[in-house]
Amino acid sequence: xxxxxxxxxxxxxxxxxxxxxxGVALGTGYPGTPSTEILEYFSKIGGNGQxxxxxxxxxxxxxxxxxxxxxxxxxxxxxxLNVAADPFxxxxxxxxxxxxxxVSADDPGMASSQNEQDNRRYAVAAAVxxxxxxxxxxxxxxxxxxxxxxxxxxxxxxxxxxxxxCHTQAPVQPRAAVPPPKPHFEHDLxxxxxxxxxxxxAHRRLRQKLSEMxxxxxxxxxxxxxxxxxxxxIITSSVCFMHARxxxxxxxxxxxxxxxxxxxxxxxxxxxxxxxxxxxxxxDPYLADxxxxxxxxxxxxxxxxxxxxxxxxxVRRILAHDTSLEPVRPPGKPPELCDGCSHHVVFQxxxxxDCIVAGDIGCYALGVLPPYSAxxxxxxxxxxxxxxxxxxxxxxxxxxxxxxxxxGDSTFVHSGMTGLAEMIYNPPPTGHVVLILDNSTTAMTGxxxxxxxxxxxxxxxxxxxxxxxxxxxxxxxDVRVFPLGKDCAEFQQMLKDALASEKLVLIVARRPCxxxxxxxxxxEKCALAQEVLAK
Numbered sequence: 001x002x003x004x005x006x007x008x009x010x011x012x013x014x015x016x017x018x019x020x021x022x023g024v025a026l027g028t029g030y031p032g033t034p035s036t037e038i039l040e041y042f043s044k045i046g047g048n049g050q051x052x053x054x055x056x057x058x059x060x061x062x063x064x065x066x067x068x069x070x071x072x073x074x075x076x077x078x079x080x081l082n083v084a085a086d087p088f089x090x091x092x093x094x095x096x097x098x099x100x101x102x103v104s105a106d107d108p109g110m111a112s113s114q115n116e117q118d119n120r121r122y123a124v125a126a127a128v129x130x131x132x133x134x135x136x137x138x139x140x141x142x143x144x145x146x147x148x149x150x151x152x153x154x155x156x157x158x159x160x161x162x163x164x165x166c167h168t169q170a171p172v173q174p175r176a177a178v179p180p181p182k183p184h185f186e187h188d189l190x191x192x193x194x195x196x197x198x199x200x201x202a203h204r205r206l207r208q209k210l211s212e213m214x215x216x217x218x219x220x221x222x223x224x225x226x227x228x229x230x231x232x233x234i235i236t237s238s239v240c241f242m243h244a245r246x247x248x249x250x251x252x253x254x255x256x257x258x259x260x261x262x263x264x265x266x267x268x269x270x271x272x273x274x275x276x277x278x279x280x281x282x283x284d285p286y287l288a289d290x291x292x293x294x295x296x297x298x299x300x301x302x303x304x305x306x307x308x309x310x311x312x313x314x315v316r317r318i319l320a321h322d323t324s325l326e327p328v329r330p331p332g333k334p335p336e337l338c339d340g341c342s343h344h345v346v347f348q349x350x351x352x353x354d355c356i357v358a359g360d361i362g363c364y365a366l367g368v369l370p371p372y373s374a375x376x377x378x379x380x381x382x383x384x385x386x387x388x389x390x391x392x393x394x395x396x397x398x399x400x401x402x403x404x405x406x407x408g409d410s411t412f413v414h415s416g417m418t419g420l421a422e423m424i425y426n427p428p429p430t431g432h433v434v435l436i437l438d439n440s441t442t443a444m445t446g447x448x449x450x451x452x453x454x455x456x457x458x459x460x461x462x463x464x465x466x467x468x469x470x471x472x473x474x475x476x477x478d479v480r481v482f483p484l485g486k487d488c489a490e491f492q493q494m495l496k497d498a499l500a501s502e503k504l505v506l507i508v509a510r511r512p513c514x515x516x517x518x519x520x521x522x523x524e525k526c527a528l529a530q531e532v533l534a535k
Contacts, residue, residue, distance in 0.1 A: 003045060009172045011139040011165040015073075015103060016042035017172070018143035023180025025070035025098075026050070028058040030414065031448040032077030033112040034166035035105035039075055040448075043458050051449055051457050054381070054414040055080035059087045059102065066096035066156075067192065070183040071147060078106040078119045083381065083415065089126045091156050093202040094192045095209075098181060099150035099157075101143065106162045108282045109308040112444075114361070114380065116307070118283035123158045123260040127206050129213055130158040130260040131222065134241040136170035142257060144175070145222060153209045160259075162282065164239045164309060214261040222257035225270060232319070233274030235267065235287055235298065240310055244280045247315040256287065264294045271296045278319060282310050337366050340514035342484040343437060346406070347372040349492035353499070355404045356395075358388035360416075362408035363444040364437050381411055385419025385434055392428035400430045401499055407434070410442040410450040413465060423504055424475045431502040433495070436467050439513040440520055447516045459519075461527035471506040478503050484511040 003017065016038050019027060027042045027049040029035065043049035052058035055076040065072035076084065081104050091100065104122065107113040123130035131146050133139040139161065146157040190198050217223060232251040234244045241255050254270040256262070271277045271291070278299040279288040288300035301318045304326070310318075314326075337343050347367040350357055351374040359365055359375035360383060368375040377387060388405030395403065407416045416436075423432055442448040449455040454464030471479045478501065482491055491509070498505040512520050 004174045004176055006171060006173045008169050009136050009140070010037065010167055010169050011133065011136050011161055012037040012167070013041045014136040014139040014172050015075075015143045015159070015161070016047065017045065017174055018140040019073045019101075020045055020047045021174060021177040022099075022144050022147045023071050023178055024073045024101075024147075025180060025183065026062070026065045027073040027075065028052050028061045029075035029103075030055045030058055030080055031442050031445040032080050032105070033445055034107060034163040035075045035077050035080075035103060035161075036445045036448065037166075038073075038103060039457060042073070049457050053451050055084040056087060059084040059091075062100055062102070063087060063091050063096070066098045066100035066150075068183045068185050069097045069181055071099040071101075071151075071180060073101050073103065073143075075103040076105070077113065078104055078117055079113060079115065079380065080104075081119055081122055085122070085126075088122070088128075088156070090194055092126050092128045093194060093199060093206055095154040095202075095205070096150065096156060097154065097186070098183070099147040101146045101150060101157050101159055103159045103161065105166050106160060106283070108162055108310075111163055114378070116283060118286060119158070119160055120259060120286045121284065123160070126158075127210055128156050128158050128260070129153070129210075129258070130160055131257060132160050132238040132259050133165060133257065134238055134255070135165070136168070136172050138257065139165060140172050140174060142222070149213075153213060155206075155209055158260075160238075162238060162309075168239075210261055214263075217258050217261055217263040218266050220258055220263075223263050223266060224255050224257075225266075226253040226255060228252040230273065231275050233270060233277040234280055235270065235277060235291065236280040237287065238282070240280045240282055240315070243310055243312050243315045246312045248319060259287070262287075262290050264290070267291055268294065268296055271298060280310070280315055280318065334369060335366055336369065337363070338514055342439065342509070342511035342514075343367060345484055345486065345488045345491055346435070346437060346509060347374045348488045349495050350374040350404060350406070352488075352492055353496055354402060355499075356391060356399065356402045358384040358391060358403065358405045360384035360407040360411050361444075362411050362437075364406065364408055367406075375406070382407070382415025382419060385416055386422060388434070389419070389423055389426070389428060389432060392430055392432050393426075397430060400428065401502070403432065404495070404499070405432070405434045407436055408443075409436060409438040409440065409452045409467070410448075412436050412467065413451050417470065420471060420474050420476065420506070427504055431504050433498045433505045433507065435495075436506070436508045438467065438508055438510040439516070440510075441513050441516045443513045443516065447513065447519070453520075455523055455527075459523045459526075461530065467508050468506070471508075476504050476506045478505045479508070480505065481508045481510060484509050
């Protein structure tokens with residue numbers, strides 16, 4: 001089947017296909033549900049995709065591509081944009097030459113996230129245009145539109161999708177591929193060096209672009225009115241459009257696809273054209289707040305519907321002013337560590353030694369659940385080392401000596417290395433113990449590669465970060481490598497000795513993920529064969 005034939009695609013795959021057809025020269029990102037599959041599919045169908053150590057680096061690489069006049073796609077889940085926020089805000093001021101499309105995959109209901117922040121607010125704060133597709137076809141079309149908008153106004157574009165868009169499949173009719181621009185670098189010292197004397201006029205240029213895009217938003221077909229009953233009007237965007245159409249098929253609907261800057265004149269005309277106007281949106285009342293700030297009389301959802309995903313039934317309840325208690329969902333099977341996971345040994349030892357555990361994001365976060373209940377906090381990527389150090393600095397000595405920071409291999413590369421630098425620079429009086437659980441993959445999001453595996457996105461051999469060598473190079477004198485097995489006693493004794501030493505100790509506990517081990521052996525076998533052929 002040709003890549004231009006009609007296909008059944010998830011939103012993630014549709015974005016990837018559009019990136020390929022839109023001439024994206026490089027796709028970068030960090031794996032995070034629900035965005036992970038975009039770059040994986042992009043690479044599978046012939047695109048140039050790569051995993052970066054974290055979202056900030058991914059965006060910076062994407063910025064470099066766009067400065068060179070080529071087109072770039074940068075993907076991440078919603079909390080990843082927190083990590084990438086610094087360059088995100090700044091590149092809005094410098095502008096770009098080639099297209100720079102940034103995918104933020106939000107997670108209403110926190111299916112696999114630590115919060116359900118609404119990244120539509122980021123578009124406003126950073127002053128960048130934003131698109132929100134409602135299905136897979138629009139995920140494809142809006143990705144191409146984002147490329148066009150980015151190059152027209154020389155500005156990054158935020159493509160905001162949600163879990164339901166990312167993972168739901170729908171028919172997609174692709175277009176013919178377009179030839180990509182030829183990369184070429186031109187000097188722009190004033191435009192791209194954000195010292196204050198350059199940043200002030202850059203801010204004015206940015207606001208002028210937004211003013212032009214605001215006028216454009218009033219007429220673009222990305223925002224459309226679907227005529228219907230004038231007794232009820234619905235303003236909506238993203239997947240909520242689908243829910244609203246099913247819940248109230250006869251209503252008039254203003255479907256917003258270009259959601260920043262908003263077409264406030266169009267919104268005002270729509271509100272005046274109906275007797276009752278309700279805003280249907282997930283998470284924050286972003287559209288409702290903007291409409292009310294413009295002096296428009298619209299209804300927003302009750303606070304109880306701010307949490308979790310919307311669906312047809314919940315939209316019907318919003319329209320009916322039904323704020324009665326919602327049915328309690330039956331409890332599902334709680335997640336747990338795999339039967340053969342090497343982390344069992346680690347958390348058994350941590351529990352037996354009554355450690356105070358600063359944990360991190362990853363499958364090992366399941367150590368917080370029974371039967372171990374052996375993780376005391378899990379805040380954000382890479383936070384375990386800094387939080388552990390903070391605990392060490394202030395707790396009474398007896399408690400401080402029990403503090404351990406636990407972090408996974410991919411998470412350590414993502415944002416844990418600066419924690420080691422902090423440990424060397426500001427060592428607590430009782431020392432500290434950092435435990436890197438190295439399972440040779442990014443397990444939680446589906447076994448993606450990272451700089452510590454020595455393999456690229458498509459599993460080809462590349463350079464590899466060696467954690468124990470890095471720890472020694474930073475100045476940690478006591479660095480230990482422990483090959484995890486099924487016996488807890490030996491590991492527990494080593495951890496006990498490390499805690500009693502009152503030194504700075506880095507322990508790399510190593511064993512490949514049981515679900516990825518077979519594939520890892522195949523990748524290593526292929527790499528070895530290629531080395532032999534090369535000689």
